[in-house]
Structures are given as C-alpha cells and as structure tokens.
Amino acid sequence: MTSGRDDDALSWGDDDPTLDVGSSDAARDATLGLPTGYRAVGKGSRPVEAEPPAVEADDAVDPAERQQLSNATLVFLGIFGGVYLLYAVGWLIGGLRLQDAALFVVTPAMYQPALVLAVLAPLLWFLAALYLTRARATWLRVLWLIAGALLLVPWPFIAVGAVGS
Structure with a gap:
C-alpha cells in the first residue's frame, strides 16, 4: 500500500510532513483519504471525510497546557x-x-x-x-x-x- 507520495525514496526522513511536531494539519492531510486511482469497496465504504468531526469544548485539549521545552x-x-x-x-x-x-x-x-x-x-x-x-x-x-x-x-x-x- 502506498502513502500517496511517489517520491518517498528521494527525500530525507525529516522531510516527511507526518513527522512534524505540532503540525497536525500536515499529518492529517498526508494520511487522510485514498491515493489517486483507488476506490473504497465493501461494507462501510463511504467516502472519506476531508474534515474530521468537530470535538466538543469539554474534550478539547488546551494547546498552552502542554508546551514543549525549547x-x-x-x-x-x-x-x-x-x-x-x-x-x-x-x-x-x-x-x-x-x-x-x-x-x-x-x-x-x-x-x-x-x-x-x-x-x-x-x-x-x-x-x-x-x-x-x-x-x-x-x-x-x-x-x-x-x-x-x-x-x-x-x-x-x-x-x-x-x-x-
């Protein structure tokens, strides 16, 4: 199964957008959806949503709560x-x-x-x-x-x- 990026072998490991610290948008965009040309089949094969479901305010994690040290x-x-x-x-x-x-x-x-x-x-x-x-x-x-x-x-x-x- 491919990850959707054809030039993985031509890049360094730290160029992977899924490994960026604190950048959940890039990781979500890189892993969400099927690669081009693939079609989901079978039970529960509805289209993959581009946006994840909204999180309620009670369950949300405050980003300032756990800040990494420099x-x-x-x-x-x-x-x-x-x-x-x-x-x-x-x-x-x-x-x-x-x-x-x-x-x-x-x-x-x-x-x-x-x-x-x-x-x-x-x-x-x-x-x-x-x-x-x-x-x-x-x-x-x-x-x-x-x-x-x-x-x-x-x-x-x-x-x-x-x-x-």
Missing part, C-alpha cells in the same frame, strides 16, 4: 543538572574531610544526618525547582535554578579542597 531550555537543564550533581559530590567530599574536625564540636549522631542532608540538598533543590515550576514560565524555572546554584555552593569542598592542607 532546545536552549533542555541544554540549560542538562548543564544545571550536572552542576547540582557535582555540588552533591562536593558536599560529600568536603563533609567527609571535615568530619574529624567537626567531632570536637558536635556528636557523630548530629553530624551524620547533617552530612546526608547537605549531600541531598542540591539534588532536592533541583527536583523541587523542576516540579514546582512545571506550570510556570521558563524564566522562573531558570531563576530558581540559578538561585539554588548560588546558595548551595559546597563551601567545605572549596575551603578545604579535595586534598586538604
């Missing part, structure tokens, strides 16, 4: 996801390096949960910023991620370093 936003989220992951590793290394000095000030029962929370804080901030700003504007999500990157810098890792003094 490429720049996806790259930004990937970079900041990596930054927050490195922050978690930095808090772990810095916290473990300061463990001996901290035992003079606090008990191990207080230090261990604080270290776990410090390691989880960047990851929780990243997930919370994504979850809580999912229905908001993209700039607000970016603002919260930048604020978290500035607030959650692993200062023990920076102050003591990976090797220490």
Whole structure:
C-alpha cells in the first residue's frame, strides 16, 4: 500500500510532513483519504471525510497546557543538572574531610544526618525547582535554578579542597 507520495525514496526522513511536531494539519492531510486511482469497496465504504468531526469544548485539549521545552531550555537543564550533581559530590567530599574536625564540636549522631542532608540538598533543590515550576514560565524555572546554584555552593569542598592542607 502506498502513502500517496511517489517520491518517498528521494527525500530525507525529516522531510516527511507526518513527522512534524505540532503540525497536525500536515499529518492529517498526508494520511487522510485514498491515493489517486483507488476506490473504497465493501461494507462501510463511504467516502472519506476531508474534515474530521468537530470535538466538543469539554474534550478539547488546551494547546498552552502542554508546551514543549525549547532546545536552549533542555541544554540549560542538562548543564544545571550536572552542576547540582557535582555540588552533591562536593558536599560529600568536603563533609567527609571535615568530619574529624567537626567531632570536637558536635556528636557523630548530629553530624551524620547533617552530612546526608547537605549531600541531598542540591539534588532536592533541583527536583523541587523542576516540579514546582512545571506550570510556570521558563524564566522562573531558570531563576530558581540559578538561585539554588548560588546558595548551595559546597563551601567545605572549596575551603578545604579535595586534598586538604
């Protein structure tokens, strides 16, 4: 069975109008109806309608409800996801390096949960910023991620370093 486009073999895959994101008109026009020269026969072989039936207002999906993220936003989220992951590793290394000095000030029962929370804080901030700003504007999500990157810098890792003094 043919798709109605004779030159499919002479085009790239991304030239296919049925693969366009957000362009349902092109996909509907490309797949609707029979190819030229064909005739529908048999039970229920009424002519194919050019327009699909109208959708009631209750069942309609709001196009602004599920908007896709832009490429720049996806790259930004990937970079900041990596930054927050490195922050978690930095808090772990810095916290473990300061463990001996901290035992003079606090008990191990207080230090261990604080270290776990410090390691989880960047990851929780990243997930919370994504979850809580999912229905908001993209700039607000970016603002919260930048604020978290500035607030959650692993200062023990920076102050003591990976090797220490």
